[in-house]
Amino acid sequence: MAPSLADLSNFRANILNQTAPGQVCGSIQLFRDRYKVLRVLGRGGFGVTFLARDVSLPYHPLCVIKQLCPKVNDPVTLDRARKRFEQEAKTLSKLGSHAQIPQLLDYFEADGEFYLVQEYVRGSTLAREIRRYGPQSEVVVKRFLVEMLPLLRYVHSHRVIHRDIKPQNIIRCRDDGRLVLIDFGAVKEQIARLEDTSQRAPTTHFIGTVGFAPPEQLSMRPVFASDIYALGVTCVYLLTGKSPFDFDYDPSTGEIDWQGSAQVSEHFGRVLTKMLHHAPRDRYPSAEALLRALNLEPYLDSLSNCMTVQPHRPEPEHSSTAGAADGYQSPITRTAIAIREWKTKLQNRNLIKQKHLVPVGAVTTPARTQFRHQDT
Numbered sequence: 001m002a003p004s005l006a007d008l009s010n011f012r013a014n015i016l017n018q019t020a021p022g023q024v025c026g027s028i029q030l031f032r033d034r035y036k037v038l039r040v041l042g043r044g045g046f047g048v049t050f051l052a053r054d055v056s057l058p059y060h061p062l063c064v065i066k067q068l069c070p071k072v073n074d075p076v077t078l079d080r081a082r083k084r085f086e087q088e089a090k091t092l093s094k095l096g097s098h099a100q101i102p103q104l105l106d107y108f109e110a111d112g113e114f115y116l117v118q119e120y121v122r123g124s125t126l127a128r129e130i131r132r133y134g135p136q137s138e139v140v141v142k143r144f145l146v147e148m149l150p151l152l153r154y155v156h157s158h159r160v161i162h163r164d165i166k167p168q169n170i171i172r173c174r175d176d177g178r179l180v181l182i183d184f185g186a187v188k189e190q191i192a193r194l195e196d197t198s199q200r201a202p203t204t205h206f207i208g209t210v211g212f213a214p215p216e217q218l219s220m221r222p223v224f225a226s227d228i229y230a231l232g233v234t235c236v237y238l239l240t241g242k243s244p245f246d247f248d249y250d251p252s253t254g255e256i257d258w259q260g261s262a263q264v265s266e267h268f269g270r271v272l273t274k275m276l277h278h279a280p281r282d283r284y285p286s287a288e289a290l291l292r293a294l295n296l297e298p299y300l301d302s303l304s305n306c307m308t309v310q311p312h313r314p315e316p317e318h319s320s321t322a323g324a325a326d327g328y329q330s331p332i333t334r335t336a337i338a339i340r341e342w343k344t345k346l347q348n349r350n351l352i353k354q355k356h357l358v359p360v361g362a363v364t365t366p367a368r369t370q371f372r373h374q375d376t
Contacts, residue, residue: 019048019067019113020067020110020111020113021035021037021048021050021052021065021067022037022040022048022050024037025037025038025039025040025050026038026039030055031052031065032108032110034054034055034056035052035053035054035055035063035065035117036052036053036055036060037050037051037052037065038050038051038052038053039051041064047066047067047068047069048066048067048069049064049065049066049067050064050065050066050067051063051064051065051120052064052065054105054117061120062120062122063105063117063118063119063120064102064117064118064119064120065115065116065117066115066116066117066118067113067114067115068085068113068114068115068116069113078112081114082109082114085107085109085114086107089104089107089116091158091160092104092116092184093107094158095154095155095158095160095184096118096119098151098154099178100151100178100179100180100181101151101155101180101181101182102118102119102120102121102180102182103118103119104116104117104118104119105117105118105119121171121173121180121182122173122174122175123171123172123173123174123175123180124171124172124174125167125168125169125170125171125172126144126167126168126170126171126172126179126234126238127166127167127168127237129172130167130237130238130241134241135238135239135240135241136238136239138239138263138264138265138268140238141235141238141239142268142294144179144235144238145231145235145290145291145294146291146294147178147179148170148179148181148231149231149287149288149290149291149294150287150291151179151181152227152228152231152287153286153287153288153291155181155227156224156227156286156287160184161222161223161224161226161227162181162184162227162230163184163207163208163213163217163222163226163227164183164184164207164208164209164212164213164230165181165212165227165230165231165234166209166212166230166233166234167234167237167238168209169181169182169183170182170234207222208222208230211233211243211244211245212230212233212234212244213226213229213230214226214229214230214278214280215254215278216280223280224285224286225280225283225284225285226280227287228275228283228284228286228287228290229275229276229277229280229283231275232272232275232276233256233276235272235275236256236258236261236262236272236276239261239262239264240258240261240262242261244256247261253278254278255276255277255278256276258272258276259273271290271293271294274293275290
């Protein structure tokens with residue numbers, strides 16, 4: 001049942017009363033003598049987000065203040081939280097040098113609460129775009145992937161897993177149309193771990209969004225391929241306009257049964273299926289591998305002649321290309337054999353074509369004569 005207006009008003013009032021930025025929200029008072037808090041942008045399990053203006057800078061630019069709530073009291077745990085928070089904030093600061101990640105402007109601790117101040121990105125989330133304009137075509141979704149994958153490669157190169165890729169966390173900038181990835185889960189995960197250590201009984205604090213997060217992330221063991229999975233679910237959402245919970249699941253694998261809801265090419269369907277595999281080892285291992293698979297599509301027709309459709313038969317042991325005694329052949333050896341076989345097949349096919357093109361009684365070249373003689 002949808003919440004009533006009274007419930008929403010009480011919810012907003014609680015946020016304003018329970019947080020330091022909320023207590024000065026909408027007033028002439030400044031938070032930390034610098035930030036004029038305008039309104040609440042949202043609240044989750046790990047804190048509250050406010051829209052504010054930095055009045056200490058020229059033109060008073062807009063910014064986003066994120067208050068993280070560690071909920072720890074003892075000094076030892078709080079000191080540990082402080083160190084982890086600073087470490088993760090520095091990581092976010094490095095990532096913020098990328099044009100598709102909001103820049104970290106400031107971070108600090110006040111009264112046992114931790115705050116991040118980030119650049120405010122004007123624009124609409126992809127979730128809002130789909131609600132407004134409807135599902136996107138395969139061409140548009142491929143373009144989305146081509147723009148997002150270099151960004152994901154950059155994030156992973158810093159040993160960071162985003163943990164919460166979804167349409168609500170991807171903003172299309174109003175000024176230049178670029179896609180911006182927001183709301184990294186790294187800091188929130190460190191705060192969640194500290195909450196666990198402060199409790200007598202261990203608790204679980206899942207970082208991410210159910211439906212977009214893969215099984216290993218639900219088990220608190222995210223890997224780089226977890227972001228690949230979330231990006232795949234986002235693609236399905238863009239293609240269909242449907243939430244992950246609107247699809248059936250294969251009971252034998254646990255994978256999303258999305259194929260009947262989207263019209264895509266055979267190649268792109270295979271790409272999405274691989275992105276959405278239940279097991280991380282069956283997905284693309286990196287953003288770079290996924291980008292190569294996408295870029296390969298225009299050349300599939302020209303490469304089809306190079307592909308062997310029959311399983312390779314090991315050559316006799318006395319062959320110069322034979323592998324070790326156990327039959328193993330290196331990838332280079334297998335590739336060389338496949339190329340030689342392909343060239344041989346191509347030559348034979350060309351010779352057959354030439355044979356059929358020679359008129360009766362015509363003078364043939366030595367090569368053709370030799371081939372006809374061998375046939376007889």
